[in-house]
Amino acid sequence: MPLQVSSSPTAPKVVAGTQVSFDVLKILPEDSARHYRMVPIAIEEGVLKVGMIDPYDMEARDALGFITNQQGLAYVIAKITQEEFDDMLTGYQGLRGAVGEALSQLGTQIGDIELKADEQEDTARDESAQDLDRLLNRGDAKISNDKNTEVIEEAPVTKIVAVIIQHATEGNASDVHIEPVDDQVRVRFRVDGVLHTSLFLPIHVHGAIVARIKILTNMKLDEKRKPQDGRFSAKIEGRRVDFRVSTMPSFYGEKVVIRILDREKGVLPLEDLGIKGEHANMIERAIKRPYGLILLTGPTGSGKTTTLYSILNTLEREKRNVVSLEDPIEYNIPGVSQSQVRPEIGYTFANGLRSILRQDPDIIMIGEIRDKETAQLAIQAALTGHLVLSTLHTNNAIGVIPRLVDMGIDPYLIAPTLTLAIAQRLVQRICDDAKDPQPVEGAIQTMIDKEFKDLPPGVVKNITIPKEVYRAKSSPTCSTGTRGRVAAVEMFEMSKELEHVILTNPNEQEIYKVVRAQGMLTMRENAMIKAFEGIIPFGEISQL
Numbered sequence: 393m394p395l396q397v398s399s400s401p402t403a404p405k406v407v408a409g410t411q412v413s414f415d416v417l418k419i420l421p422e423d424s425a426r427h428y429r430m431v432p433i434a435i436e437e438g439v440l441k442v443g444m445i446d447p448y449d450m451e452a453r454d455a456l457g458f459i460t461n462q463q464g465l466a467y468v469i470a471k472i473t474q475e476e477f478d479d480m481l482t483g484y485q486g487l488r489g490a491v492g493e494a495l496s497q498l499g500t501q502i503g504d505i506e507l508k509a510d511e512q513e514d515t516a517r518d519e520s521a522q523d524l525d526r527l528l529n530r531g532d533a534k535i536s537n538d539k540n541t542e543v544i545e546e547a548p549v550t551k552i553v554a555v556i557i558q559h560a561t562e563g564n565a566s567d568v569h570i571e572p573v574d575d576q577v578r579v580r581f582r583v584d585g586v587l588h589t590s591l592f593l594p595i596h597v598h599g600a601i602v603a604r605i606k607i608l609t610n611m612k613l614d615e616k617r618k619p620q621d622g623r624f625s626a627k628i629e630g631r632r633v634d635f636r637v638s639t640m641p642s643f644y645g646e647k648v649v650i651r652i653l654d655r656e657k658g659v660l661p662l663e664d665l666g667i668k669g670e671h672a673n674m675i676e677r678a679i680k681r682p683y684g685l686i687l688l689t690g691p692t693g694s695g696k697t698t699t700l701y702s703i704l705n706t707l708e709r710e711k712r713n714v715v716s717l718e719d720p721i722e723y724n725i726p727g728v729s730q731s732q733v734r735p736e737i738g739y740t741f742a743n744g745l746r747s748i749l750r751q752d753p754d755i756i757m758i759g760e761i762r763d764k765e766t767a768q769l770a771i772q773a774a775l776t777g778h779l780v781l782s783t784l785h786t787n788n789a790i791g792v793i794p795r796l797v798d799m800g801i802d803p804y805l806i807a808p809t810l811t812l813a814i815a816q817r818l819v820q821r822i823c824d825d826a827k828d829p830q831p832v833e834g835a836i837q838t839m840i841d842k843e844f845k846d847l848p849p850g851v852v853k854n855i856t857i858p859k860e861v862y863r864a865k866s867s868p869t870c871s872t873g874t875r876g877r878v879a880a881v882e883m884f885e886m887s888k889e890l891e892h893v894i895l896t897n898p899n900e901q902e903i904y905k906v907v908r909a910q911g912m913l914t915m916r917e918n919a920m921i922k923a924f925e926g927i928i929p930f931g932e933i934s935q936l
Contacts, residue, residue, distance in 0.1 A: 416440075419463060419871055421589065422484040428452035431480045433470070435868050440465045443472035443480060464828060464865035464873065549600040552593070553608075557635070559590070560652060561628050566693070567651050570605075572598050572644035584877050585693070585818055595644075602639065602646050609637045616646055623720060634720060653722045659705045665698065666878035666922065674812060674885055679707060684811030685774040687761075689786045689795075694817045695879055696783045697722055697759065703781060704728060704757055716757035717744040733759070745769045749778075758782040764800040771801055774809040788915070789815035789882045790903045793894055803898050807891040813884055818877040819919055819932040823870035827862040827926060836861065836930065843917055851911040861923050861930040878927060880919035880936055884912045 416432045417425075419440065425431050430444040430452055440460055444452060447469045460467045472480075556579060560568045565581035572578075577593040593601070606613050609622025619640045626633050636651040662672055678686050686703070688696045701723050707714060709727030719733045719741075729751075733744050741758055742765040748756055749769075760783045761767050774780045786795045792813040796806050830836065844852055864873030884890070884907040893902050913921070916936045923930040 416871060417483050418588070419866075420459060422481070424455065425481065425484070428455055429477060430456065431477060433480070435465070435866060435871065437868070438465060438866065440467040440866070441470065442467055443470050443477065445472060445474060445477055447471050464863070549597060549604050552597065553601060553604050557626055557650075558628060560650075561633055561654065565652060567649060569647070569649050570601065571642065571647040574644060577601070584820060584874065598645055602648055605637060605648055605650075606639070611637075611639065617641055634722075636720060653720060659701045659723055659725065660698070662699070662702050662706070665695070665702055666927070667699070667881055671881055671883060674883055675703060678812040678885070679703060679779065681779065681811060683774055683777045683779055685770060685809045686779070686781045686812045686814070687784050687792050687810065688782070688814045688816065689784045689789065689792055690816045691785070696816065699814070699816060699879065700757060700781055700783065701725060707755060712754035713752055714755045714757070715748050715751060715753045716759070717741055717748065718757075718759040728757075741766045742769055745773065749773060753778060755779045756781070760784070767796060767799045767801055771805050771809050775805070786815070789813045789884055789912070790900050790907060791815075793898050793903055794900055797898055803894050806898075807886070807894045810886055812886070814881060815883070815915060816879045816881040817915060817936055819880050819922070819928050819935060820864070820874035821876045821878045821927060822862060822864050822929045823867060823873055823875050826865050826867040826870045826873035828865040829860040830863050830930065831860050832857060840920065843920060846908060847913075848909065848911055851913075855921065856924065858924050862926055863931060864929040874929065878922065880915045880922065882913060882915045882918060884910065
């Protein structure tokens, strides 16, 4: 790596009061910056400029070399003073600084954020919850939630929760993780599928933060021994954002995970999600049928519901009655009657589906098939002239059929109803100015040849293999080299040959043989094609 230090006449200089972009600061965690007494300053043409108090600290230089090598960057070093170092560290305090202020003084909710319990939730609370809620919203109140918990002022705790929620939402995070670790509380945001540590809080505020979140979600304050689930909403910059909350007991205390659901982000077209070409044609053929079952599968957080919404958004909804059962309603779609299930009052997917069938629907969307009863009702609805869309948890598309059989659905009912099975996962999208070309040769060529070897020749001839693929590198506008995610998908349609296998021997091996002969591309192969097109880094294929 090229290196310059202050003793060189060409060593870069640091301008007093330099403001460092948070995207640049993310390259080096704050704890490491303090430990090694160095701070990233800027990225210019793939070169990271780093300020160091002692440019000849070999331990710090080794650490810097490792970090920049991981990011695909070169680096230069500038000598800085302790005062300049302290000034640049304040750049880490966008989130931490606001929280630190809340810890040090009384405050109210910040900016344009107003947290409130979900208006649709049951407003009945126990007496202790009502008392604590009043205390949390009074600036002069002090409480103690536990005999072993330090007494703290609660208005700052309200502000801390509001700050975390606001920064997570503005930073396009999908989840917030609040977890006690030994003597502190770690707050992490998941952005583009990757968790990033955002700040650490003193352990003594953990109980009050969890209590505040439980108040917002109507959870039981005194129940710390078993998991709980809830939801709340927030008005952020004039728009409503919904949050799903889960608590779980851990060794050091309760961990809280908050899923962020921004209804007003809008529904993206299928092509923007990464579904195009023959895959888009297969979906179009399936939704044009008057009846049948379309199932999406994949792990939690793989974008299944987002894809379902995109499919719904392509449907003609003026002349057809489109109804959905969801938990929760993530986006509002004009022309769709969307209903929120509430298992706590007996309004489950199964009970809701029975009611929907009395509403004269043409198209039904079920958020998730979780049990045998819901699966049976969905199959019956598809058999009786309805188009049904839903999600299921399996590892791949062909796993849909064995999963339905395991849930107690007779194979002779699956064959005539299942129209289309889709599996997907999300992979990182490469930035346009962060592409590092890699020639298609050696191990890369071997990997490509192995992947496509059992595809029918007619399918292989339509795949164009380029001379080079890309690795993500850091750039001036894209510090990590990737931004956003795209779906890698696999799907198959029902056919006479597949119906025969389902009725005679519905195991994954036999199903795979049939759909592969029909030309089904696996998720890895779909990702590989996206890498050929320069949409994702080639290394993302190994994540599937």
